[in-house]
Amino acid sequence: MTKQGRVFVICGAAGSGKTTVARYLRTEFHLHRVITHTTRLPRPGERDGVDYHFETAQSMAKLHLLEAVTYDQARYGSSLEGLAEGWQQGQDDVIVLDTKGALTYYQQLGARVTVIFLTVSKLAALAHRMAERGDARPAIESRLHSLEYQRDLHLPAELRGIAQVVTNDDWATTTKRLRQIVGKTVTD
Ligand SMILES: Nc1nc2c(ncn2[C@@H]2O[C@H](COP(=O)(O)OP(=O)(O)O)[C@@H](O)[C@H]2O)c(=O)[nH]1
Numbered sequence: 747m748t749k750q751g752r753v754f755v756i757c758g759a760a761g762s763g764k765t766t767v768a769r770y771l772r773t774e775f776h777l778h779r780v781i782t783h784t785t786r787l788p789r790p791g792e793r794d795g796v797d798y799h800f801e802t803a804q805s806m807a808k809l810h811l812l813e814a815v816t817y818d819q820a821r822y823g824s825s826l827e828g829l830a831e832g833w834q835q836g837q838d839d840v841i842v843l844d845t846k847g848a849l850t851y852y853q854q855l856g857a858r859v860t861v862i863f864l865t866v867s868k869l870a871a872l873a874h875r876m877a878e879r880g881d882a883r884p885a886i887e888s889r890l891h892s893l894e895y896q897r898d899l900h901l902p903a904e905l906r907g908i909a910q911v912v913t914n915d916d917w918a919t920t921t922k923r924l925r926q927i928v929g930k931t932v933t934d
């Protein structure tokens with residue numbers, strides 16, 4: 747009997763640890779990381795096809811996307827093919843989205859989706875983490891002032907009761923909580 751593939755959607759503000767958590771879940775639970783598309787420029791160390799599929803406005807417009815959003819002036823979007831890739835290999839997926847995308851996934855895929863919303867106790871830590879990660883100062887300023895960053899600082903009302911909230915202050919505590927959430931679902 748084939749089980750239906752699941753997808754773990756990681757969302758939260760910039761710097762909250764979405765990429766770090768997605769990497770951990772891929773390694774720890776052998777999840778398939780869905781690579782999404784963006785028109786933003788690569789950060790130092792980011793690689794095309796690994797961190798994102800980096801697109802131009804023209805190449806982005808030609809894609810068949812399940813959903814797409816504008817976040818801090820760049821476009822981001824994900825395809826059904828990206829999700830199906832993992833499922834065809836018998837793996838559950840993990841994908842990093844903004845909260846708008848997380849809600850779309852939940853509305854489209856229902857119980858196949860587990861939304862994990864990341865936050866931190868002291869919001870000032872987010873800008874520090876972006877700087878430590880090597881983001882340029884103008885990029886950090888642009889993020890901090892964007893409407894989408896402000897929106898994703900807090901769990902949107904539409905995701906209350908749906909998303910699992912994880913406070914990512916201390917990494918050891920975060921991994922313990924992730925193992926509770928994901929381990930239970932994957933082995934069910
Ligand atoms: N809806 C949606 N959001 C995406 C997609 N890909 C990335 N994002 C989100 O876009 C936002 C900006 O991502 P990024 O530029 O990598 O910045 P970061 O949050 O600072 O790591 C984050 O909230 C990501 O989760 C996508 O395909 N769809």
Ligand SMILES: Nc1ncnc2c1ncn2[C@@H]1O[C@H](COP(=O)(O)OP(=O)(O)O)[C@@H](O)[C@H]1O
Binds near residue numbers: 764879
């Ligand atoms: N629990 C934590 N404690 C301290 N630093 C962390 C923690 N989790 C992630 N980081 C670091 O914070 C920075 C931002 O994390 P990242 O995963 O890139 O965030 P996001 O994808 O949400 O923007 C990275 O340098 C990462 O190593």
